[in-house]
Amino acid sequence: MPLPYYVSPEQMMQDKAEYAKKGIAKGRSIIAMEYADGVLLTADNPSASLHKISEVYDNIAFAGAGKYSEFENLRKAGIRHADLKGFMYSREDVTARSLANGYSQSLGTIFSQEIKPLEVEILVVQVGVNGQPNEIYRISFDGSIIDEKNFAVIGGRAEAVQSVLKDKISTEPTALGAALALCVSALEQTANQKLPPEGLEVALLDRNRLGRKFRRLSVADVRRLLSD
Amino acid sequence: MKSPYFSDFESSSFFDFLTEHRPGLLPGAGKTASTGRAVPPEQTAQGAHLTVPHATTVLAVKYRDGVVIAGDRRATEGFQIADRRIEKVFKIDDWSAMAIAGAAGPCIEMAKLFQTELEHYEKLEGVPLSCEGKANKLGQMVKANLPLAFQGLIVMPLFAGYDVKRSEGRIFKYDLAGGRYEESDYHAIGSGGKDARNTMREHFRKNMAEPDALGLALTALYNAADDDVGTGGPDLVRGIYPTAKFVTAQGIVDVSDEKIRAVYDELIAARRSKEA
Numbered sequence: 001m002p003l004p005y006y007v008s009p010e011q012m013m014q015d016k017a018e019y020a021k022k023g024i025a026k027g028r029s030i031i032a033m034e035y036a037d038g039v040l041l042t043a044d045n046p047s048a049s050l051h052k053i054s055e056v057y058d059n060i061a062f063a064g065a066g067k068y069s070e071f072e073n074l075r076k077a078g079i080r081h082a083d084l085k086g087f088m089y090s091r092e093d094v095t096a097r098s099l100a101n102g103y104s105q106s107l108g109t110i111f112s113q114e115i116k117p118l119e120v121e122i123l124v125v126q127v128g129v130n131g132q133p134n135e136i137y138r139i140s141f142d143g144s145i146i147d148e149k150n151f152a153v154i155g156g157r158a159e160a161v162q163s164v165l166k167d168k169i170s171t172e173p174t175a176l177g178a179a180l181a182l183c184v185s186a187l188e189q190t191a192n193q194k195l196p197p198e199g200l201e202v203a204l205l206d207r208n209r210l211g212r213k214f215r216r217l218s219v220a221d222v223r224r225l226l227s228d
Numbered sequence: 229m230k231s232p233y234f235s236d237f238e239s240s241s242f243f244d245f246l247t248e249h250r251p252g253l254l255p256g257a258g259k260t261a262s263t264g265r266a267v268p269p270e271q272t273a274q275g276a277h278l279t280v281p282h283a284t285t286v287l288a289v290k291y292r293d294g295v296v297i298a299g300d301r302r303a304t305e306g307f308q309i310a311d312r313r314i315e316k317v318f319k320i321d322d323w324s325a326m327a328i329a330g331a332a333g334p335c336i337e338m339a340k341l342f343q344t345e346l347e348h349y350e351k352l353e354g355v356p357l358s359c360e361g362k363a364n365k366l367g368q369m370v371k372a373n374l375p376l377a378f379q380g381l382i383v384m385p386l387f388a389g390y391d392v393k394r395s396e397g398r399i400f401k402y403d404l405a406g407g408r409y410e411e412s413d414y415h416a417i418g419s420g421g422k423d424a425r426n427t428m429r430e431h432f433r434k435n436m437a438e439p440d441a442l443g444l445a446l447t448a449l450y451n452a453a454d455d456d457v458g459t460g461g462p463d464l465v466r467g468i469y470p471t472a473k474f475v476t477a478q479g480i481v482d483v484s485d486e487k488i489r490a491v492y493d494e495l496i497a498a499r500r501s502k503e504a
Contacts, residue, residue, distance in 0.1 A: 049354075051354060054351065054354070055351050056351070076352055079348065079351050079352055080237075080242075080245060080348075083242055083344055083347070083348045083351075084242075084245070084246075084250065086344070087242070087246075087253065087340070087341070087344045088250075088253060212347075
């Protein structure tokens with residue numbers, strides 16, 4: 001039996017991280033941004049049927065960047081977790097914080113124990129109701145979890161989009177149209193191309209809705225909001 | 229978030245997920261349901277029948293815009309009234325509602341599970357189930373409850389859905405073994421179901437207007453309460469009235485208490501004049 005050759009743990013982790021980062025950077029970006037009535041999620045996604053943004057529970061949405069099959073699995077796991085918790089206890093006991101914690105645990109374990117890390121970066125977003133603040137959690141391939149304020153970007157050239165947004169974002173709550181226009185311009189700047197409404201996937205967590213707060217915006221909705 | 233959420237679990241059904249990973253959370257579990265062994269009725273039925281609250285007459289009537297689904301408010305435990313305000317008609321999602329008869333606890337649990345089931349499927353798959361698909365799924369859930377039914381914990385749903393593709397309301401009834409049958413005009417189940425059906429048979433017309441359909445549903449419930457001890461009529465002293473929902477293209481709409489009270493005021497006045 002041939003002896004396995006020695007690789008230092010530092011080297012191994014570094015290699016894995018590099019591999020995962022490369023995979024995530026290949027894709028396109030997704031932005032989550034707070035606006036006056038909730039949270040807006042905007043993705044550069046030319047496909048109308050393969051979603052990157054999805055509903056998880058009443059107040060909670062999920063967005064995934066990187067490898068589709070991998071974040072799709074994470075998305076389904078999250079919905080099972082949330083629905084089970086809501087069924088077992090009550091709908092108000094399902095929180096983004098516990099969901100984000102679960103994701104962080106799973107991703108962390110897979111990163112350290114499996115040979116191939118997951119090439120994904122995900123967002124778990126919760127709209128605050130009854131005066132509670134919104135929550136935006138960004139979770140990386142290695143399970144690190146960051147509690148973001150105002151906005152968060154994942155996938156593609158996330159850092160470039162982030163720096164564009166950082167300069168332009170106002171501290172005052174913005175209207176939906178203005179927030180969407182800002183997201184689209186940031187995505188266009190870093191992608192170096194014009195993004196038509198058909199090439200965008202846009203969804204909201206609108207705190208003024210009753211029950212389930214998640215709503216997808218149609219191409220017509222997006223066009224109307226951007227032309228206002 | 230460990231193994232059960234990931235695993236190689238492929239199904240988009242929440243019911244299947246619970247069955248496989250958390251069977252203890254299924255309606256009425258922890259009795260014989262978990263072993264799947266049916267206990268002969270004579271061994272347990274009497275005891276179970278007398279101690280568990282039961283819910284009674286519920287019905288659904290088709291009309292021009294969809295379906296009106298309604299139910300009385302009484303739950304009984306043997307010869308006692310267990311609850312005067314129980315709710316037997318549930319909104320399941322934007323296009324469907326269900327009414328229940330049988331043992332109250334498992335019935336309410338099944339309605340809650342069915343709500344979660346449809347929402348779960350919609351979120352995982354990105355599209356809602358078809359009306360037919362929902363009706364079939366409910367049949368499977370009733371079938372899974374068969375061992376409990378032998379113990380006297382019967383759960384009997386009546387399903388009313390708006391079929392968006394066909395642009396019409398549809399009514400489905402079930403049997404204990406999970407058999408699913410579509411009704412073309414109206415149906416009623418529960419201890420007073422037969423009395424309610426008799427009324428509807430006499431007065432049902434195709435393509436009724438909304439007020440006529442509501443009037444027929446509430447009259448049928450009134451007559452059922454007249455003849456069946458397990459069904460509660462309008463309680464004028466406490467102001468408790470049967471509940472009803474419209475299932476239409478506009479979604480599920482609760483019929484307001486005032487509207488129902490107005491129908492009964494008229495009905496009772498008419499009956500009273502006959503007695504004079």
